[in-house]
Ligand code: FES
């Protein structure tokens with residue numbers, strides 16, 4: 001914000017806004033948010049929460065995902081207690097049904113002289129892409145101008161995916177700061193994830209922060225059996241690799257050399273609760289002989305190895321969540337207490353969170 005042109009009173013209030021507590025800021029609703037994994041939505045409705053908004057997901061008769069406000073307008077109970085009937089959401093309580101327009105389409109005991117109630121619930125733009133269900137909680141008209149975070153590795157034959165779920169009783173800012181501050185590899189020494197990070201470059205825009213670190217990696221995936229390094233520490237050798245991390249608001253993407261891509265899809269549920277999907281991709285790009293084999297075989301290799309980094313990923317998440325939740329607790333006990341921060345990437349991250357939260361107000 002350019003404050004040079006503001007009158008003293010306006011300047012004071014803008015500085016107050018700038019100083020507004022980061023740990024209580026909301027989200028910018030005008031983005032697509034991953035709220036569930038595709039495979040978790042089957043024939044029964046699925047309740048999800050996105051920044052204190054209760055949403056029910058279900059599949060219509062064509063298998064297309066629909067997203068409605070999770071509230072029956074009759075008696076205000078959750079629609080997600082109900083079931084899907086003829087591709088519509090049926091409330092568990094009195095059996096009223098709601099279609100994809102969010103209007104009531106059926107009341108089982110409607111008398112001949114009665115009309116269907118005209119109540120309407122909110123319909124969210126929703127799409128299914130790359131193994132996840134994405135909801136746009138902002139202004140509907142802005143949805144088409146934005147897109148979910150691209151995940152080109154998800155369906156690619158050369159990438160083995162592993163997914164871990166992060167559930168943290170903490171504001172989302174603590175999680176993104178954890179992910180952008182690669183100096184916290186110290187916490188994960190027992191897992192040998194990366195070593196010796198040094199922040200070298202930092203770039204920020206109104207939509208993103210890119211931090212480039214020089215680091216060391218323990219893993220080199222240049223043969224198909226190199227994947228076994230994920231299980232056997234004796235096979236690992238430290239070697240230099242670039243480590244790039246980006247806050248692509250509201251999500252995060254990183255690469256460690258040529259071999260690993262990790263993404264984190266944020267689903268902030270409220271001021272002190274964050275859910276996120278961490279996706280780890282191991283690249284088989286360097287294994288050239290694999291590329292000459294039949295596609296069915298490559299697909300079989302990829303699918304058989306799905307989840308091969310699960311132990312590593314779950315272990316990292318567990319360690320991070322302890323720290324993040326402790327930061328949140330300390331903050332709640334004493335919101336004024338601030339420690340010194342030496343990583344300038346975090347200042348850029350905090351600035352972006354503020355800008356985006358303000359843009360979404
Ligand atoms: S509360 Fe949903 S049908 Fe009555």
Ligand SMILES: [Fe+2]
Nearest residue numbers: 184188316320
């Ligand atoms: Fe971590």
